[in-house]
Amino acid sequence: MFEPTLTHYLILAAITFCIGVFGVMVRRNAITLFMCVELMLNSVNLTFITFSKYRVDMDGHIFGFFVMAVAAAEAAVGLAIILHLFRHKRSVDVERADALQL
Amino acid sequence: MGFWESLFFWIFAFGAVLSSVAVVAMRNPLYSALALVLDFFFFAGLYGLLSAHLMAITQVLVYAGAIMVLFLFIIMLLNLRDDELGQFEFRIHHLISAGAIGGLLFFVATAITPLVDMDKVSADREEQAKAYEASLKTYENNLAQVEGETDEKVKAEKLKKLEASKPAMTLQSRTAIKGPLYADLNESGLERVWQERLARHESGQTAINQGKWSRFDKSTPMVLPESLSGDDRASFGTIEPMSILIVNRFVVPFELTALLLLAAIVGAVIIAKRRL
Structure with a gap:
């Protein structure tokens, strides 16, 4: 029970992923929303690396590496969009960006 | 897994969960960002425990360094007033859908546990290692026999034949013989x-x-x-x-x-x- 196994790591990744999902659903501040997405990406990375060690195979590390690169690109573009949103609406509340809402 | 590794796992795990909660719960995005930096450090520690050294360093350099600086820069640039921060909207259907997704993930994480029964895996490894060692012994005995052959031509032929039947390690037997943690x-x-x-x-x-x-x-x-x-x-x-x-x-x-x-x-x- 005390020693971490594969299941411990997977459950930890699931918990942090769920906290991220919860944040995306509950928060309305676009910047915090983005941070919750980063949280989810990180917990997925943890799963990859856990399985990588379990399988004694380094492919999971490579995938995590690419996830980090994509997260960097996503953060750059996303924050530019938030900046633009703020200029238009004078707010980063995602509920105010409702031009496409029915 | 030694005592210290287990201890550090629990420290990092609790730290990661608590700082993740802080990311979601903080009203000011500046505090959220700082909690996220802390979270990334805990995750880097977990990667280190999983012997992903390069990933741990990259996590600190790229995530906690570069990406979070970008976030903080945007937060400072926007300089949001209190009324622009956005409300913490707590509706029941959010809770239900987050709970459903979380429950599903939990189910997946626990449901695959019997599928990756570690005792069975290690028993399989031991078995394959024994089989490998036995076949290696037979191979060496045969090799010694062939070495004793006097006729050069027959010897070369037999050696060639023997070479083809040389036992190879599988992933399981190699893991059992040389230890679980290596490239x-x-x-x-x-x-x-x-x-x-x-x-x-x-x-x-x-x-x-x-x-x-x-x-x-x-x-x-x-x-x-x-x-x-x-x-x-x-x-x-x-x-x-x-x-x-x-x-x-x-x-x-x-x-x-x-x-x-x-x-x-x-x-x-x-x-x-x-x-x-």
Whole structure:
């Protein structure tokens, strides 16, 4: 029970992923929303690396590496969009960006 | 797993969960960002425990360093007033849907546990290791017999035959014999590919660096890196096998990532600029 196994790591990744999902659903501040997405990406990375060690195979590390690169690109573009949103609406509340809402 | 590893796992795990909660719960995004930096450090510690050394360092450098600085920069730039922060909207259907997704994930995480029964896995490893050692012993006995042969021609023939029946290690037996934590890149195909290439080169069929994705300097033949050639268990997760994998098997995704980053830079500039 005390020693971490594969299941411990997977459950930890699931918990942090769920906290991220919860944040995306509950928060309305676009910047915090983005941070919750980063949280989810990180917990997925943890799963990859856990399985990588379990399988004694380094492919999971490579995938995590690419996830980090994509997260960097996503953060750059996303924050530019938030900046633009703020200029238009004078707010980063995602509920105010409702031009496409029915 | 020693005592200290277990202890650090629990410290990092609780820290990661608590700081994740802080990211969601903080009203001011500045505090959220700082909690996220802390979270990334805890995750880096977990990666280190999983012997993913390079990933741990990259986590700190890229995530906690570069990406979070970008976040903090935007937060400072926007300089949000209190009424612009956005409300913490707590509706019951949010809770239900988050709970449903969380429950599903929990179910998946716990449901695969019997599928990866570690006792069964290690028993399988032990069994295969025993089988390997037994077949190796038979092979060595046969080899000793053949060595005693007087007729040179018959001896060469028998040696050739014997060579074909030399037992090979599987992933399971290798793990059992040499220990669970090392870069077993043999089984992930990299070294096998190189061995095949070397064999083809030695038999004069092709140039050594002739392959589908290799674009190396044709004048200097690539040799197998020392660390991959055997039981170098310390190299798992370090920069050397990682870089070898990236520039060999994953070279196309790697280049595509470079392209993606370029596109992201251009896109970010175009979106954020007031007037082009």
